[in-house]
Amino acid sequence: MAFKNWGELFITAAIIISAVYIIYKRIRNDGNQCRSCGSCSRLCPRYKDKKNKAK
């Protein structure tokens, strides 16, 4: 595997780090926030919290 330039290496590293960070953050915050599941409804307790915060 040959790197054509260091730019590719940096971009790849940045992409991988951001991917790992997103997964870590998702696992850490699970259950504590609106799930963005698309069913925003007055029945959903998470959506209610989100709406209140927005106020």
Add this chain to the structure above:
Amino acid sequence: MTVCALIGNPNVGQETFFNNIASVQQKSDEEGNSKIDKQEGFIDNNTKIVAFPGIYSIDTNSKAEAMFIDYIKENKVDLIINIVNAANLERNLYLTLQLTKLNVPILVILNTVHRAKKIGIHVDYENLSDKLGIEIIPVDKLNKHHIKVIHKYIQENSFSLPNALPENINTEKDAYSYIEEIINSCVNVKGYTLVNITEKIDRIVLNKYLAYPIFICIIYLVFKIVFSWIGTPLSDILRSGLFDYTIPLVNTLLAHQSPWFKSLLIDGIISGISSVLVFLPVILTLFSILSFLEDSGYMNRVAFLMDRIMTMGGISGKSFMPMIIGFGCSVPALMAAKNIEDERERNITALLIPFMSCNAKLPVYMLFATIFFHEREIVILALMYAIGVFLAFFYSLIFKLLVKETNYEPYIDELPEYTMPDLKLLLVHTWEKGKGFLKKIGTIIFSMSIITWLLSNFSFSGMVNINESFLAFIGKLISPIFTPLGFGNWQNSVSLLTGLMGKEVIAGTLGVLYGGNLSVTMMHYFNPISALSFLVFILLYSPCASTIITLKKEFSTKMALTSVFYQFATAWIVSFLFYNIGMRYFYGF
């Protein structure tokens, strides 16, 4: 310190009132496991306000009612602020009459006066105040003037106990007779139009014989619009744009880059994201129709229709609402299930929720339905939802047999009037929901596509052929489990593993592992029967990580583990039956 307790029927605007009038707010969860909270805040330095969840009466044994009564008994409350909906006095005044028995001064905030007038209900609130012996402040949309008036009333601190009510109101019947008397003398009804229209529509929509056929027709129409008329055709255009134009263009632009870098961007990121992104039009169309149904008031009727069916399956009314939320996502559904007071009922509901087909599974259903069941997408989608509901029924009956009988708690909700949804609001709601889907694509699908690409292109010896990669090694290790179900190759096994991060990730993973246009590549790995078996497995197998974590956090580790294993076993058995019976029936072996 003056202490005010804020109470009213559910959905009368008490939350908005509290948010507008209280400066400092904090949630108080003294009920341990329960998620029924009261909120505390301050109107000024000397006035505390405690808002309680909406209740209809104080004579039943619900947790919300008990919380309110206990607070009144155990604390020195100077004033009860009772929010009353002017458009529905009959129901709201029942609670007001009951509050008068608590020997605490009451202030009634007569809410939505303007809206009541609009539908022909004119309340003579001065006369009403005299009849009840309670101070009444009429408001519509709470503004600064109203807050000033309420504030002034509280500051004057000249509260007096309700003093005009007859003493012979002892039963529910007495209370409603007296309310009727009050309404006759204080409420002038002129052209009760809107409610009349609502009643007329309900007479048909909730008719004993017509309700379910109408519901099925509406669902069919929704599916038809989403999957045949608007959503899928737009998805096809987007798919063509992505696979026929965007990917070749990026390929050309990256012509001089290293092959591995090109593969990361095209086979990893773009393929992974595209395989889910193509369903954006379908999702947006579905969300806009669901928003329309919700804003129009029909969804509340659906809740009642479903309640009737679920009760037949042994699922009580209180379990039903969390299960409906489960069609969106299991996590908020589990949070809602925490409101169920009976522990056994609560746990049973939590174990049934993941069977509801959540929105995350929709892109995967669509992916397979469009490839293997062209022109029959609606049947497959409906089948998936039906299997989930049927299994929830089935397990509900089994659980009821295994555990002692639980207290039946009815589902109570107020049916709103039918309204024509505002187009602007509808677009805003649809965009809000679509934004959530795009956010998922930009975060979890993006991340998992990269991780999948990385693990499917590398092994300890560096960059290798996909069949010798880390992922192939893991996939081959677990694939024998799925061979009897008809999808035992390592790519499918791995996608089920990554699907534990979120079910929509399965579509992204298949996009990375099979590469290119999935409509073509996946034909080599599935036949319609194994595709259906795979979908059934996805519908039923262990819930995603978020659900497992929520089950552990909000219920117990035992519950989380139970859910993972019993769902996996159920998925395996049902998929096995589907695949083997299907193969024998359609292919003769």
